[in-house]
Amino acid sequence: MNPVCLLLALLLSGPSPDKDSTALAGPLPQTKESKQELPMTTTVMDGRASWPSSPPGPRRAMEQVVKIYGAGGFGRIEAYGVGILISSKGHILTVSGPMLEGSEITIVTPSGKRAAARLLATEPVHQLAILKAPIDNIAVNDPFERPSLPKVGDVLFALSNAYGIAAGDEPVSLQRGVLSAILEPNQPSKTTYRLDMIVSNPGSPGGALVDATGALVGVIAKERKDPAIGAWVNSAWPISTFAAWAQTVVNGKTPLPVASDDAPPSDRPGVVDWRGIVPLPDVVDKAPPFIDGVEPGSPAERAGLRPNDLVMYVAEHRISSLSDLRHRLADVPPSHSVTLVLLRDDSLIERTLLSSPLERAPAQSDKGVPRP
């Protein structure tokens, strides 16, 4: 766990910076399936006292959530995360990102067992990834069998490794909130759940969003600041947005890229087209951000990028590795421009890259393709 970007602050209120900035910082409905109204609370009784608690379903669902540790631990790139067991063969759904790009990925099961995991597939549109770990003897509910479809206003629970608080066999963090909105409900691949609980925290993306019965509803999306309002938004991807892809990976087949030829996903969060840049093969942990090639007709070519350019800065952020570059470009909303500072023949030059909407599936990228 990395405490560097985890500022734990005491809650003293007051004006003096050197004083106050001390940073240490219901029962399961056994009724008909059609009944969607789930209790927000259940009453726990032990003879002496009774008062509301959360229904037991979300606590049981913790058995399907694993902690993930990988590369990172500097800046705002966390070395910890969370994922959901989606098959009894050890498939784990999580979010893609630099954490999975190191040489080692470790998962810790709810019982505290550690195992090495490997990255099996990534999905660029929703920035999801599937890992596989040699774990067995874990009963996994197939989340795709009967997907839970919540309604706006339903009480939901988030299970996540927020701030990496939980270690070893300690249960992950449990949060409660309501489904605030369902965005783009008519476009299955773009549907987004908006939540009123704060899940845009480090260690939360990749966590499970469950209903009061503990049934999986979605996966917590990557942390994202809405460029229009400048605020961090709390969202999750419904099962329907990734089910087909995930099932294909679990079944060991080559999945089709999610971004198909339908409408351009111009407002898809966190996805930027950088296909025009052909990077050096990303074989070492800190591969230098050299451009190996530029695709003809691509935004990269239009911006004037050339092979052998070394990317020094993206929008004033120092770039130290290919994964860093990918991460920074992923923060740029589609149809936005970003200034790149390049080192070319001993001189620094500035180029503006216009991130266009995705028009077709990545051609030569390994994304969306299972790794051996």
Added chain:
Amino acid sequence: MSPTLWWMLIVAAAPPLPADLLADEQSRIQMIERVTPSAIALFDAVGSTGGSGVIISEAGLALTNVHVADPIGVALRCGLPDGRLVDAVIVGRDPVGDLALIQLLPKGGYPKAPLGESRPVALGDEVVALGNPFLLSTDFKPTATLGIISGLRRYQYPSGDVLEYTDCLQTDAAVNPGNSGGPLFNRAGEVIGINGRISLEKRGRVSVGVGYAISAPQIQNFLLHLKVGWTVDHATVGARVATDDSGRVVVDDILSQSPMDQAGVRLGDEIIAFAGRPIGSVNQFKNVLGIYPSGWPVVVAWRRDDERFQAVIRLSGLRSNAGQPEAPPDRRQDSPPLKKSRPPKTKPRPIPQIVARAYEKKPGFANYRFNREARDQLLASLLKSAPQGPPRRWRIKLREGDKPVELDLSNEKLVATVAGQTIDVSPSGDPVNESGMDALALALDQWRRLEVADRSWFSRCDHAGGYPEHPVGAATESGPLPLVILPTLLLERAGIETLLSVAGQGDEVRRLYVRFSPDSTPLELTLTDYVNAGAERRPRRIRWERVGQPVKELTVFTWESAP
């Protein structure tokens, strides 16, 4: 149609809300109304800094955080939800546990909230935080936020050697700057924790749904220490633990003469239980260690080569050992302050008279006045049946197994006779055979001196706070012994340090812990089965324990107290 009519139609057409939902809402409202009077807002004299607190006694004792109370100082201002603004004085401080106890002045007549849960807190329990976020409540009415318990037994690293959150509660109820020191309630309206910390990252100093509260069980362990005016210390065992490759928690480093070392724990031993809790991770060990005051006896169990060992150790002080003054907590500038402007430095205000009368400064104490008063009360209770008049001589006849023992204790000399053999003991604490009956004579004489001379014979007589009746984690065949915290006196004379714990109706000495010199292994006596001997209460059984020695069981036959 007018919008009003539309609205009426919509309302009329809406299905009725479920009865249990409405009942739940009503019970929540009632619970918040019930506990709100106890939630207070804290400020300094000029209102430039502050936080929250909760009243836990009718007399007006209130809990808050050290990091709220310390910047305010000895004299605090408290706003009550009924609109009253009263003075308060610091009573006790726990810098490691981030807890402070204050007394509202004048004493008496305050609304209180019950401290401690009647049912263990469970993951997912609904909770309500009351407090003064962003110092909003200019009318002193607290802000209520609702959430659930997101995690239990969380560990949050200290800042330097202070402000360590161990075994704490994690909640998604909104907790913001200014909520510090305020109560976290369960739905029964019981204080289950004191909110004091939040996780922060990219949004600045606002709630991100991850707040931490000091748990009520931890507070209960320290409460008597705080009530009697101490600046309390947390504990260390003089050893470091780490997780090995197979996931076991093993001793990684150990200091010689530390409590663990004296108990026989060695490098590489696996710690399997501490204070009655199984240990499966380093965090769990730190969690358990962090909730007990220094000086408490706890049971530690360890394993070496498949053999299980167990011993009682006395926790040593975390900070007193270092012998260093309190270091200020780390100050990070990257956490932005709540307010941008900083008020002009004003001269420290004079302490109000009502506070000055309730305050007494003394090293090691937050407020010695509370210690003095509590000590005098405890002494009066203990000595209420003690005979008046000239110094008394104790003649005690007892047996250890078949061995008859006679103790003759007077101001002139101490004599122990074991199976006909006489041992003279110097009452001034010459070297003694610490396992012999002369040590027992010297230990019991500390009690006699208290009885014949009150406290004047001792160079030090303070209220030591609360100590457990049995080592924490101790068990009998019928199960674990309950944690009973006894008021205790700290006595010193001629290098002999005594902790004397009082039970019964405040008139029985239950435990005597005596250390003859700083380097010696203390002896511990548990005195039970009290009977009336003349006007006095005397024990019939004495259990004698010393680390590394077999336990001795003594039976008392006569206990004469005569001039």
